[in-house]
Amino acid sequence: TTETDHSLRTPIVAVLGHVDHGKTSLLDRIRGSAVTAGESGAITQHIGATAVPLSVISEIAGELVDPTDFDLPGLLFIDTPGHHSFSTLRSRGGALADIAILVVDVNDGFQPQTLEAIDILKRTQTPFIVAANKIDTVPGWNPNEDQPVQATMEAQSDRVTSDLNEKLYEIIGELSDNGFSADMYWRVQDFQANIGVVPVSAETGEGVPDLLTVMMGLSQRYMKEEMEIDASGPGVGTVLEVKDTRGFGTTLDAIVYDGTIRADDTIVVGGLHGPIVTDVRALLRPRPLEEIRTEQEFEQVEEVAAADGVKIAAPDLDDAMAGAPIRVVRDRDRDEVVAEVQEELAEIAVTTEDEGVVVKADTLGSLEAISSTLEEEEIPIMRAEVGAVAPRDVRVAETAGEPTHQAILAFSVEVLDDARDLAEQEDVKLFEDDVIYQLIERYDDHVTEIEE
Ligand code: GTP
Ligand code: MG
Numbered sequence: 001t002t003e004t005d006h007s008l009r010t011p012i013v014a015v016l017g018h019v020d021h022g023k024t025s026l027l028d029r030i031r032g033s034a035v036t037a038g039e040s041g042a043i044t045q046h047i048g049a050t051a052v053p054l055s056v057i058s059e060i061a062g063e064l065v066d067p068t069d070f071d072l073p074g075l076l077f078i079d080t081p082g083h084h085s086f087s088t089l090r091s092r093g094g095a096l097a098d099i100a101i102l103v104v105d106v107n108d109g110f111q112p113q114t115l116e117a118i119d120i121l122k123r124t125q126t127p128f129i130v131a132a133n134k135i136d137t138v139p140g141w142n143p144n145e146d147q148p149v150q151a152t153m154e155a156q157s158d159r160v161t162s163d164l165n166e167k168l169y170e171i172i173g174e175l176s177d178n179g180f181s182a183d184m185y186w187r188v189q190d191f192q193a194n195i196g197v198v199p200v201s202a203e204t205g206e207g208v209p210d211l212l213t214v215m216m217g218l219s220q221r222y223m224k225e226e227m228e229i230d231a232s233g234p235g236v237g238t239v240l241e242v243k244d245t246r247g248f249g250t251t252l253d254a255i256v257y258d259g260t261i262r263a264d265d266t267i268v269v270g271g272l273h274g275p276i277v278t279d280v281r282a283l284l285r286p287r288p289l290e291e292i293r294t295e296q297e298f299e300q301v302e303e304v305a306a307a308d309g310v311k312i313a314a315p316d317l318d319d320a321m322a323g324a325p326i327r328v329v330r331d332r333d334r335d336e337v338v339a340e341v342q343e344e345l346a347e348i349a350v351t352t353e354d355e356g357v358v359v360k361a362d363t364l365g366s367l368e369a370i371s372s373t374l375e376e377e378e379i380p381i382m383r384a385e386v387g388a389v390a391p392r393d394v395r396v397a398e399t400a401g402e403p404t405h406q407a408i409l410a411f412s413v414e415v416l417d418d419a420r421d422l423a424e425q426e427d428v429k430l431f432e433d434d435v436i437y438q439l440i441e442r443y444d445d446h447v448t449e450i451e452e
Contacts, residue, residue, distance in 0.1 A: 006228060006229070006230060006231065007228075007229065007231040008071060008072050008073065008224065008227045008228060008229075009073070009227050009229045009231070009257070009258075009306045009307045010051065010072065010073050010074050010075060010076045010227075010306075010307045010308075011072060011075055011076065011098040011099060011219040011223055011227060011307070012049075012076050012078060012096060012097045012098050012099075012255065012257060012307050013075050013076065013077045013078065013097060013098070013099050013100065013101060013215060014077075014078050014080060014089055014095075014096075014097035014099075014100040014101070014126075015027060015077055015078065015079050015080065015100070015101045015103060016080045016100060016101070016102055016103070016113075016117045017102055017103035017104060017113065017114055017117060018103075018104070018105070018108070018111035018112065018113040018114045019111075019113060020105070021103045021104060021105040021108065021111075021114075021133060021134075022103050022105065022131075022133040022134060022202045023079055023080065023103045024079055025133075025202035025203070026101075026103060026131065026133065026200070026202040026208075026211075027050050027077055027079055028202070029202045029203075029205050029208055030050070030052060030060070030077070030208060030212070031050065032205070033060045033146055033205055033208060048078055048079070048240045048241070048253050048255065048309045049076050049077060049078050049079075049255060049308070049309035050076070050077045050079070051074060051075075051076050051077075051308065052074050052075050052076075052077065052212075053073060053074035054067055054070055054072070054073060054074045054216070055067065055074075056074070057074060057075065057212045057213075057216055060146075060208065060209055060212055061209040061210075061212050061213045061216075062148070062209055064148060064209050064210065064213040065209075065212070065213050065216060069220070070216060070220050071220075071224075072216070072219055072220055072223075072224065072227060075212070075215055075216065075219065076307045076308065076309075078096075078097065078240075078255065078309075089238070089240075089255075089365065090124075090238060090323050090348075090364065090365035090368065091236075091238050091257060091325075094124045094125070094126075095120075095124035095125075095126045096238050096255060096257060097126055098126075098127075098219065098223050098226065098227075099126065099127050099128060099129075099215065099218055099219060099223065100117075100121060100126050100127070100128035100129075101128065101129060101130075101131050101211070101215065102114065102117055102118070102121070102128050102129070102130045102131070103130075103131045103133050104130055104131070104132055104133065104171055105133055105134050106132050106133065106134050106135055106137070106138070106164070106167040106168065106171070106199070107134060107137060107167070109167075109170055109171060109174060110171070110174040110178075112435045112437075112438060113435055115178070115435075115437065116435050116436055116437060118175075118178050118180075119369075119436070119437065120369060122178075122179070123369070123372075127191065127192065127218060127222060127223075128195065129185065129191070129195060129196045129197070129198060129211075129214055129215065129218065130171065130175065130182065130195060130196070130197045130198065131198050131200050131207075131211055132167070132168055132171055132197050132198065132199045132200065133200050133201065133202055134201060134202070134203070135149075135164055135199045135200065135201045135206060135207065136201040136203050136204045136206065138160055138163050138164045138167070139160075139163070140156075140157060140159060140160045140163075141156065141160055142155060142156055142157075142160070143201070143204040143206065144204070144206060145204050145205050145206070146204070146205035146206070146208065146209065147205075147206050147209070148207070148209045148210055149198065149199050149200065149206055149207035149210050150186060150210075152206045152207070153199070164199065168184065168197060168199060171197060172184075172197060175195055175197075180194075180195045181193065181194050181195070182194060182195035182196070182197055183195075183196070183197065184196070184197055184199075185197060185198045185210065185214050191214075191217075191218050191221070191222070192222060196214055198210050198211045198214055229258050229259065229306060230258070230259060231259070231260070231305060231306070232259065232260055232305075233258070233259035233260070234259050234260075234265075234327070234328035234329065234330040234331075234332060235256045235258065235259040235260050235261035235265070235267075235304075235306065235326070235327070235328040236256070236257060236258040236259060236306075236325070236326070236327055236328070237254045237255055237256040237257060237258075237261070237306075237325070237326040237327075238254060238255050238257065238323065238324070238325060238326065239252050239253070239254050239269065239270070239320055239321065239322050239323060239324045239325075239326060240252075240253045240254060240255060240309075240322060241253040241322055242317065242318075242320045242321065242322055245284070245298070245311065245313065246297075248281070248282065248284070248313035249313070249315075249317075250317040250318050250320075251284070251311050251312060251313045251314075251317065252269065252311065252312040252314075252317060252320055252326070253309070253310075253311050254309070254310055254311075254312055254326055255307065255308070255309050256304055256305070256306045256307065256308050256309075256310060256326075257306050257307050258306050259305075259306055259328065260303050260304065260305045260306070260328075261280070261283065261303070261304050261310065261312070261326075261328050262280070262283075262302060262303045262328075263280055263282060263283050263300070263301070263302050263303070264279075264280065265279075265280050265328045265329065265330060266278070266279050266280070266328070266329040266330075266334065267279075267280060267312070267314065267326055267327065267328055267329065268326070268327045268329060268334075268337045268338050268340075268341045269317065269320045269324060269325070269326050269341070270320070270321055270324025270325050270326075270341055270344065270345050270364070271319035271320050271321060271324070272319040272321060272385070272386065272387065273319055274342065274345070275338045275341040275342055275345070276316055276317065276319060276320060277329075277334065277338060278314040278315055278316045278317065279314060279315070280312060280313070280314050281313045281314050281315065282300050282312075282313040283300065283301050283302070283303070283304055283310050283311070283312060283313075284298035284299070284300060284301070284310065284311035284312075284313060285298060285299050285300075285301050285304075285310065285311070286298060286299075287299050298311065312326075321363065321364050321386045322362060322363035322364065322365075322386070323348075323363035323364030323365040323366070323367075323368075323386075324345070324364055325341055325344045325345070327340060327341055348364050348367075348368050350367065350368070350371040350381055350384035351375075351381070352381050352382055352383060352384060353380045353381065353382060354382065355380055355382060355400060355401055355402065355405060356379070356380030356381045356382040356400065356405050357374070357379060357380070357381055357382065357397070357400070357405050357407045357408070357409055357443070358381075358382055358383045358384075358393050358396055358397045358407070358408045358409070359371060359374070359381055359383070359384040359385075359408075359409045359411070360384075360385055360386075360387060360388070360389050360393060360408065360409070360410045360411070360413050361384075361385075361386055361410075361411040361412065361413060362386065362411060362412040362413050363386060364386055366411050366412065366436065367384055367385070367386055367411075369436055370384075370409065370411055370436055370439070370440070371384055373436065373437070373440055374409075374440065377440070377444075379443075380405070382396060382397075382399075382400060382405070383396050387413065388413050388414040388415065388416055388419075389408055389410050389413060389414070389415040389416060389419045389420075389430070390416050390419050391416070391418050391419045391422050393408055393419060394408065394419055394422045394423045394426060394428050395422075397423075397426075397428045398426045398427075398428050403450060404446075404447045404450050404451070406427065406428050406429065407428065407429040407430075407431065407443060407446070408423065408428060408429070408430050408431065409431050409439055409440070409443055410430065410431065410432045410433075410439075411432075411433065411434065411436065411439055412434045415430065415432065429446060431443050431446070
């Protein structure tokens with residue numbers, strides 16, 4: 001380390017994939033392996049994220065990783081629940097995640113949310129690898145806990161190996177159908193040109209050493225320069241979720257990806273009606289699991305440095321949006337920071353017209369993704385907002401001139417009862433889905449039906 005504040009931050013790794021394909025189990029297993037490796041205290045659970053330091057990675061990866069080859073501090077994993085679109089994870093100019101692990105169940109192959117994830121990875125040009133999970137479910141599998149995957153594959157019968165290979169080649173074929181050339185990770189030389197497939201089991205830990213090795217290598221090789229930050233500068237982050245926390249009112253679950261945020265900072269957050277300026281009341285971290293018996297689920301911290309997850313308690317957060325930017329003011333001019341946030345919100349803002357459909361989405365990122373798909377299909381948008389579908393949205397939709405435009409596309413949001421009733425009454429069509437391309441497909445089908 002040098003005397004300057006320039007340092008390398010932890011790369012942010014998004015773990016994504018279809019519901020039940022094993023994202024959370026994989027992270028649980030990594031935490032479990034750390035405990036086995038005698039490093040239980042070293043892994044920390046953060047808000048929406050798990051930090052795994054290099055020492056733990058090299059302990060788990062064994063001979064696959066030589067820690068002296070690396071100077072990045074480790075990896076910060078973000079788990080994305082299957083029902084929640086990965087597109088939330090946005091930051092200025094693209095994806096919040098530096099790299100991603102796309103988890104695919106070897107038995108199920110590609111499913112709707114796998115395709116959606118691939119779409120967004122493509123759009124945001126996020127490098128990724130595929131974890132072909134649940135290899136232990138191949139009939140006849142002989143488990144070798146926590147072993148590197150090639151070793152455990154060699155220890156299987158020919159029949160089991162060929163069954164597994166068949167499943168793996170199906171996944172490689174689906175990647176190719178989606179425009180990615182892919183191969184087993186040990187045959188990939190250039191991870192920018194080819195997607196590496198890592199067979200793993202979150203159940204037995206087989207392949208987990210490989211997964212960590214590949215992610216660490218990928219970050220070190222291709223992302224090191226982007227990880228250089230001014231470590232003590234005013235923080236920059238993204239809102240993951242806006243939610244009520246007992247004793248603190250409306251709070252933000254956020255990822256800080258640059259600088260620091262302190263418990264006495266003033267911050268500017270993107271809100272439904274523009275930037276919100278507010279003073280941090282508390283920075284909260286989940287207590288370590290063994291301490292959760294105590295009354296408080298969270299502990300207060302004085303400062304959080306990038307890259308890290310944190311829960312921010314502050315007044316006036318009710319209108320904050322998931323996917324919106326957060327910026328710390330610190331010793332800068334407050335109006336300048338407000339202007340920065342304003343500008344960033346304007347970049348995300350969807351172009352709306354006098355005629356078109358209404359789009360409601362759970363986060364700014366998903367709103368952005370849906371709108372750009374609609375734009376590609378030349379479907380105009382009259383209103384695009386984050387939030388539940390309310391009666392006033394129906395009122396807007398019914399003013400559309402074209403019958404095909406009297407529609408609301410609702411992505412992963414609640415539809416208020418009175419809005420649903422009103423839509424039916426006014427003959428406004430309501431489309432709901434939590435997979436973007438399915439939502440748009442359903443709308444397209446409806447249009448085709450009307451036009452026929
Ligand atoms: P969502 O958060 O709902 O999207 O699901 P997820 O992707 O986080 O899946 P989760 O980790 O919750 O796993 C779903 C189910 O699959 C659980 O019952 C796990 O025990 C099981 N599972 C996950 N990974 C493996 C594996 O490698 N082998 C086996 N046999 N079961 C697994
Ligand atoms: Mg999960």
